[in-house]
Amino acid sequence: MELAVVGSAKGVSVSDAVFGREFNQDLVHQVVVAFRNAGRAGTKAQLTRSEMSGTTKKFKKQKGGGARHGDYRAPIFVGGGRAFAAKPRSFAQKVNRKMYRAAIAAILSELNRHGRLKVVESLEIEQPKTKELVGKLKALDVTRPLLVTESGSEALYLAARNLPYVQVRDVQGLDPVALIGADYVVITTEAVTKVEEWLA
Template identity: 75%
Template sequence: MELNVNNGGTLAVSEAVFGRAFNEDLVHQVVVAYRNAARAGTKAQKSRSEVHGTTKKSKRQKGGGARHGALTAPIFVGGGVTFAAKPRSFAQKVNRKMYRAAMAAILSELNRQGRITVVEAFDVEAPKTKGLLTKLAELKVGTRPLIVTEQASDNLYLSARNLPYVQVRDVQGLDPVSLVSADTVVVTTEAVKKIEEWLA
């Protein structure tokens, strides 16, 4: 199959990477796993045995109203938490084959929806946000573009740093969440070839 290049030409690409059937369940699993891997998992609370305070019975058993033991119980202010959270990992195992298949499915769906714009090259001469906005306006991309190059330059990263919805990635840093959240993916021809080598 072929992708249309912005200058009017075409680029031959692999059907397995840009023409794959969309597997919603697989894509969802990979996106959730990727997002969970970024979670810190550092939340920590104290149970009734860990809070500071005596475990002595707070009052006599009879004659004082409701019967109760230590004031470290969860029903008292300053007491422990019933099901105290502990630091843990949210990472989910995703096989390499599944990850690559999900990436190819996302790219294929973006291609079917016309949300991939292929350009010969994409860079800015100086680290200026205005220059990047001008280039994006010429390409008529959405409000949340993703720029993918074979090796993003420092000028490009710095130009996009002040734009909250513009993402810049090289092929090695490409991930499913950035692809799914982008309105339009602006990708260079060299980056397309590297993506094919990676996912084919």
């Protein structure tokens, strides 16, 4: 298949397996959840009754005082330990490399089908000026875009840094959360070739 290039009569030939793939909602959901979970710290820690500071002395006699208790660190008392205390853990989920690449290809294909994938010759700007980038985005008629280049340009990053809802990624930094979070994905022809090599 062929992707149209904005401002050019000539398109760019791409593989149907990457940009014409059928959308698999379950797969994309699984990969997105796994990607977001991998970023969770999982450092929550609570104390059990054995880890609490304080005396373990029995505070009343066994019989004759109602309920039988040992010490005030029991979970039943205010200020006591937790019965099922949360401990540091990993939220990571295993996702095969093949699944991850298939999910990225499915997202790109869906964006292409809905006209939300725009291919341009270049996104380079002469100076890191926000005004210059705003002019380019206005000409492309895109909102909340994700700009994808072959290798991240510092000038482009600096120009986009002050714009809300505008993200810049190189091909290596492309992830499913960034792709599904953007209204439009603007990608250069060089980046398209690199993405195809990566996902093929």
